Amino acid sequence: MKFKSPPVNSLSLDFITEFCIGLEKLENNRECRGVIFTSAVPNIFSSGLDITEMCGKSMEHYAEFWRAVQEMWLRLYGSNMVTVAAVNGSSPAGGCLIALTCDYRIMVENPKFVIGLNEAQLGIVAPFWFKDTFVNTVGHRVAERSLQLGSLHSASEAHRLGLVDELVPEVKLQEKAAAVMAQWLALPDHARQLTKSMMRKAVLDRLVAHREEDVQNFVNFISKESIQKSLRMYMEMLKKKKR
Numbered sequence: 168m169k170f171k172s173p174p175v176n177s178l179s180l181d182f183i184t185e186f187c188i189g190l191e192k193l194e195n196n197r198e199c200r201g202v203i204f205t206s207a208v209p210n211i212f213s214s215g216l217d218i219t220e221m222c223g224k225s226m227e228h229y230a231e232f233w234r235a236v237q238e239m240w241l242r243l244y245g246s247n248m249v250t251v252a253a254v255n256g257s258s259p260a261g262g263c264l265i266a267l268t269c270d271y272r273i274m275v276e277n278p279k280f281v282i283g284l285n286e287a288q289l290g291i292v293a294p295f296w297f298k299d300t301f302v303n304t305v306g307h308r309v310a311e312r313s314l315q316l317g318s319l320h321s322a323s324e325a326h327r328l329g330l331v332d333e334l335v336p337e338v339k340l341q342e343k344a345a346a347v348m349a350q351w352l353a354l355p356d357h358a359r360q361l362t363k364s365m366m367r368k369a370v371l372d373r374l375v376a377h378r379e380e381d382v383q384n385f386v387n388f389i390s391k392e393s394i395q396k397s398l399r400m401y402m403e404m405l406k407k408k409k410r
């Protein structure tokens with residue numbers, strides 16, 4: 168699955184809806200046993216949640232958007248397929264979440280590419296299920312420090328921390344992703360799927376059990392005037408950076 172929503176593959180409501188529909192089709196196709204996620208936009212895997220979906224909109228819109236974000240994560244983290252992220256560009260926040268939610272992450276070894284859950288830098292907070300996914304990948308200590316600082320890690324640092332599993336030159340990325348996929352698909356599906364489910368079930372169940380509460384927390388948090396101000400300032404900063 169190739170993300171192609173220029174300029175930065177931000178995760179808008181439309182993007183997420185298409186992502187979920189695409190994933191469901193693949194999940195229901197008995198001939199499809201694995202998916203590689205990558206980007207068709209140069210230098211960007213995904214810039215994370217589309218900030219314009221969380222800024223200056225109605226409470227109803229925030230709730231609809233957040234349910235879509237939850238749905239994307241539930242489907243991907245709970246997928247029966249082998250999921251490999253071929254990270255060929257920067258991947259902050261929600262973009263990093265997509266990579267973390269896969270079974271395996273391969274990143275291009277470009278020192279300009281960054282990845283991490285940088286929410287704290289925007290004055291917002293990664294919800295518990297972002298945090299759980301991060302902890303399950305890198306462990307508690309690394310996740311705690313990285314989340315509190317809202318760190319964006321270079322590709323080599325991300326590899327050192329275990330945030331990504333492998334680094335490769337750009338030209339080798341697709342070949343490597345295909346080789347990893349073949350390795351994972353060599354196992355019997357039922358054994359791999361039951362093992363994956365055993366490893367992820369508690370974290371998935373936690374969101375399922377608290378889904379509406381999590382929507383309300385998001386809506387209350389994001390609609391605070393102080394948070395809206397932080398998001399507006401962040402968007403301004405992104406625009407100014409270009410001038």
Ligand SMILES: CCCCCCCCCCC/C=C/C(=O)SCCNC(=O)CCNC(=O)[C@H](O)C(C)(C)COP(=O)(O)OP(=O)(O)OC[C@H]1O[C@@H](n2cnc3c(N)ncnc32)[C@H](O)[C@@H]1OP(=O)(O)O
Pocket residue numbers: 174175177178211213214215216217218219257259260261262285286289291292293294384385388389402405406409
């Ligand atoms: C009590 C607890 C309760 C908890 C409740 C929950 C709380 C809320 C949780 C919310 C979780 C949020 C997760 C997120 O994903 S937030 C998004 C974070 N993303 C970022 O910080 C990345 C921002 N973007 C960048 O750093 C750069 O754009 C990037 C490195 C990705 C690319 O740089 P480049 O120089 O190539 O491109 P530009 O910066 O010039 O960007 C091009 C245009 O795209 C716009 N843009 C970029 N990112 C976004 C985005 N995420 N959303 C919307 N728009 C984005 C940018 O403004 C440029 O637009 P213009 O061309 O119009 O200027």
